[in-house]
Amino acid sequence: MISEKRADGLPTRIAFYTDTRAWGGAEVYMTQVTLGLKRAGFDPRLFVADRREVDEWVEHLRERGLHIERFRPGKEFNPRVFFDGLKLFRGFEIVHFNKTNPRRCLPAVWAARFAGASVVIATEHLAHSPDSHVPLGRGIITALVRLTNRLIDKTIAVSELSREMLIGNYGIPGEKIVSVRNGTDLSQFDIAFDTKAMRVDLGLGASDRVAVLVGQVSERKGHPLALKAVAEIRKRIPDYRLVFVGEGEIEKALKAEAVGLGLTTEVIWAGFRRDVPAILASVDLLILPSEDECLPFVILEAMGSRLPVVATDVGGVSEQVEDGVTGRLMRSCDAATLAEAVIDVLDRPDRGKSLGEAGRRKLEAEFSIEASVGRVPEIYRDIYMRRGHHR
Numbered sequence: 001m002i003s004e005k006r007a008d009g010l011p012t013r014i015a016f017y018t019d020t021r022a023w024g025g026a027e028v029y030m031t032q033v034t035l036g037l038k039r040a041g042f043d044p045r046l047f048v049a050d051r052r053e054v055d056e057w058v059e060h061l062r063e064r065g066l067h068i069e070r071f072r073p074g075k076e077f078n079p080r081v082f083f084d085g086l087k088l089f090r091g092f093e094i095v096h097f098n099k100t101n102p103r104r105c106l107p108a109v110w111a112a113r114f115a116g117a118s119v120v121i122a123t124e125h126l127a128h129s130p131d132s133h134v135p136l137g138r139g140i141i142t143a144l145v146r147l148t149n150r151l152i153d154k155t156i157a158v159s160e161l162s163r164e165m166l167i168g169n170y171g172i173p174g175e176k177i178v179s180v181r182n183g184t185d186l187s188q189f190d191i192a193f194d195t196k197a198m199r200v201d202l203g204l205g206a207s208d209r210v211a212v213l214v215g216q217v218s219e220r221k222g223h224p225l226a227l228k229a230v231a232e233i234r235k236r237i238p239d240y241r242l243v244f245v246g247e248g249e250i251e252k253a254l255k256a257e258a259v260g261l262g263l264t265t266e267v268i269w270a271g272f273r274r275d276v277p278a279i280l281a282s283v284d285l286l287i288l289p290s291e292d293e294c295l296p297f298v299i300l301e302a303m304g305s306r307l308p309v310v311a312t313d314v315g316g317v318s319e320q321v322e323d324g325v326t327g328r329l330m331r332s333c334d335a336a337t338l339a340e341a342v343i344d345v346l347d348r349p350d351r352g353k354s355l356g357e358a359g360r361r362k363l364e365a366e367f368s369i370e371a372s373v374g375r376v377p378e379i380y381r382d383i384y385m386r387r388g389h390h391r
Contacts, residue, residue, distance in 0.1 A: 006041055010381055011093045015112075017047045017085075018098040019073060019105050022216050022248075023057035023272075025297040026125040029158065029182060030098045031057075033123075034066055036373035047088050049073040056272070076103050077144070085111025094380055097122040097152075102170060103141055106148045113151045119383045122149075123156040125294050127165035127315070146171050153383045156376070158182050159295035159316025178379065181319065182295045183372035186364065188277050189304035198275075198282040203268055208241045209346045210283040211310075214276055214298045215290075217248030222289030222312065224250070227258055228335035229342065230266055236343050243268045245279060280305035284352060285345055289333045293317055303363040308355035310341045320367075326359035 004012045016034055020027055034044040048058055050070035058068055071088060074081040085108040089095055095112040097105050099122050112120050129142065149155070149170060155177040157163035163179040166172050196206075204210055215221040226242060233240045244267065251269070258267050273279060276298075280286065286302035286309045293315035300320065302309050309327035311317050323329035328341040345352050 004043075008381060010042075010377065010384060012041065012043045013092060013094075014042055014044045014380070015047065015089055015092040015095045015117075016044055016098060017088070017095065017105065017108055017112075018100070019049045019108070020054055020057075020098070020100055021049070021051060022053055023060075024100075024216055025182075025294075026098060026100045026123075027054070027057050028297045029123065029125070031061060031064075032183075032185075032369060033096075033373055033376055034061075035064060036369075037377065038066065040377060042377070043067070045069065045092075047071055060274075074107075076106060079107060081107035082111045082114075084108075086115050089115035089117060092117055094119040094384065095121070096376075099124050101126055102145050102166070106144060109148050109151055118387045119380055120152050121154050121156065121379065121383075122152045123158065124162065124166055125158060126292065127157065127162035127169060127294065128292055129169045142170065149176075152176070154178060154379055156180050156379065157294075159319055161316045161319065162294045180372060180375045180379075181316075181367060182297060182300060183367045183369035184297065184300040184304055184363070185369050186304055189281070189301070189306075191277070191281075193278045193281040195278075195282040198278050202243060202270060202279070202282070204241055204243075204282075205239070208239050209237050210241045210243060211285040211287045211342055211346070212243040212245060212279060212283045213287050213289075214245040214279075214301075215288070215296075217244060217246050217251040217254060219250060220291050221246075221248075222287075222291065222333065222338075223248075223254055224257070225289045225333060225335050225338055226287055227254060227261070227263070227267065229339040230263055231261065232335065232339035233342050233346075234266065237346055240342075240346065241266055241268060243270055243279070243283065245270045245273050245276065247272050276301060277305060280307050283307070284349075285310060285342065286327075287338070287342060288312065288317070289330070289338050290314055290317075295319065300363060300367055303359035303367075306353075306356035306360045308345050308352045309359065310338070310345060320362075322358075322362070325355070326362055327355050 037044045046068045089112045095117045157179045160179045288311040295316040312333045313329045321327045321329045
């Protein structure tokens with residue numbers, strides 16, 4: 001199948017592939033980019049792993065008119081993934097991988113090349129070195145990732161720091177990796193939300209001082225730390241409440257721990273929500289005590305909502321949060337450090353408001369969705385034309 005061409009010579013049909021296991025920031029990125037390409041006259045085709053955890057995201061994409069095809073998920077080094085990929089990518093000249101981990105999609109990358117793709121792109125959302133419980137496993141995995149990366153024409157890192165880490169951890173040549181920082185649509189925050197109704201819906205009182213943690217409930221996102229800090233914070237701020245928005249593998253155990261700590265009303269479990277902007281508009285602070293991040297969308301969303309942020313200095317978070325300017329940035333995180341930072345912001349409401357306003361100004365100046373999404377077809381065009389294709 002030969003793809004139709006745009007006036008600039010690029011094929012209209014673009015294959016997007018992700019072996020995702022959740023609906024998070026990497027999926028927000030893929031949604032933004034594919035919708036942006038569709039508006040620009042492309043025909044993006046999305047190939048998404050057939051996992052129950054992402055069914056709702058897939059439905060969200062279909063509601064927006066995107067073409068989705070599900071594929072059988074496989075292990076990271078399963079040869080079947082290669083042969084399935086050969087069928088999926090047949091006829092596509094440009095294939096774009098949305099990788100939630102550097103070791104994901106490796107057989108599929110090889111399949112794209114063997115299927116004849118002229119341009120192979122990967123967006124990386126994490127940059128840490130691999131872990132393995134197998135002797136010599138880290139070295140073997142790193143070698144496989146480096147070998148596969150040779151088949152990728154250009155890697156997009158979503159923060160400057162992650163670009164440096166990917167170069168250091170996986171030896172990606174500097175000229176083959178570019179930083180294109182995430183952006184977000186400001187219009188979704190400039191709405192007159194009914195914040196009183198939202199607080200009632202969440203079970204919050206009018207005078208409660210509220211922090212929210214949005215993300216998959218996991219050790220990596222820092223949910224256990226946030227829970228441990230609640231009692232310490234309430235010693236200084238008795239009406240402090242913590243809202244967890246999201247679901248995840250440790251949710252059941254964490255709920256049991258909350259009961260054991262006597263935090264039955266102080267912690268609210270909101271579950272998965274599609275109305276995050278409305279929630280952010282109704283609370284006082286976003287916390288993100290993560291062990292590992294790249295450039296979290298939820299921080300951009302908090303900045304759009306004029307909400308101060310308390311976060312761990314990991315990945316590209318320091319490119320978003322300026323300590324003492326838009327929030328508090330913790331160099332290392334434990335429950336006591338988190339409690340101190342939260343108290344510092346919530347104990348002075350005027351200061352919290354000032355931090356949130358500064359965050360909004362920073363978002364407007366540095367994290368344009370137009371720049372983020374618009375850079376992608378430019379990357380396609382540069383490589384496609386260098387491959388000898390012309391208008």
